[in-house]
Amino acid sequence: xxxxxxxxxxxxxxxxxxxxxxxxxxxxxxxxxxxxxxxxxxxxxxxxxxxxxxxxxxxxxxxxxxxxxxxxxxxxxxxxxxxxxxxxxxxxxxxxxxxxxxxxxxxxxxxxxxxx
Amino acid sequence: xxxxxxxxxxxxxxxxxxxxxxxxxxxxxxxxxxxxxxxxxxxxxxxxxxxxxxxxxxxxxxxxxxxxxxxxxxxxxxxxxxxxxxxxxxxxxxxxxxxxxxxxxxxxxxxxxx
Numbered sequence: 712x713x714x715x716x717x718x719x720x721x722x723x724x725x726x727x728x729x730x731x732x733x734x735x736x737x738x739x740x741x742x743x744x745x746x747x748x749x750x751x752x753x754x755x756x757x758x759x760x761x762x763x764x765x766x767x768x769x770x771x772x773x774x775x776x777x778x779x780x781x782x783x784x785x786x787x788x789x790x791x792x793x794x795x796x797x798x799x800x801x802x803x804x805x806x807x808x809x810x811x812x813x814x815x816x817x818x819x820x821x822x823x824x825x826x827x
Numbered sequence: 828x829x830x831x832x833x834x835x836x837x838x839x840x841x842x843x844x845x846x847x848x849x850x851x852x853x854x855x856x857x858x859x860x861x862x863x864x865x866x867x868x869x870x871x872x873x874x875x876x877x878x879x880x881x882x883x884x885x886x887x888x889x890x891x892x893x894x895x896x897x898x899x900x901x902x903x904x905x906x907x908x909x910x911x912x913x914x915x916x917x918x919x920x921x922x923x924x925x926x927x928x929x930x931x932x933x934x935x936x937x938x939x940x941x
Binding site: 715744748753754755756757758761802804806808813814815816817818819820 | 860862867868869870871872873875882883886916918920925926927929930932933934935937
């Protein structure tokens, strides 16, 4: 079974700073997808960024970027120029490609607080 | 619709009561997923539909949990004889493809069993 570990239960930074959220995962497979989801107090999960394991280039979406280290099974999220609206729970998630699982496996989440 | 809609937003049930949670996915989305999110935890996969076919129900915690999507659109998650450990947020998500494509989540139903 695949596992996803987020070792930072909570992080707090000042507005405009850069913050990095950690995620590690465990799998013996080589083809999979990784995701970061944001969950604000409204509870609605929102996709932040997606990475395909076969792609060596790190995904980026505006202020959000990842550092994907396949050999180390690490998938960290970097948020640049953090904004108050970035305050939320952030979940790292994993799924095998090509069958074997139909649902995402999530970590326990990191509560990110952006201070004004 | 514009997004995934779940109802009710909140449900309080007495232990032993049956409950039904509804999910309206984004129109045209083939795939539909149910997740259970306990307090302070990440979501855990319950079940997956492709159109009206339930292809994976490996995450359902017991035979008290039942899900259906009879016409390939709206889905209902039913919990029979609710127990206190069933208290959680139940999230529904839909996607145009399978789980490797972007899943759009609803706001969930918070179930409290007293």
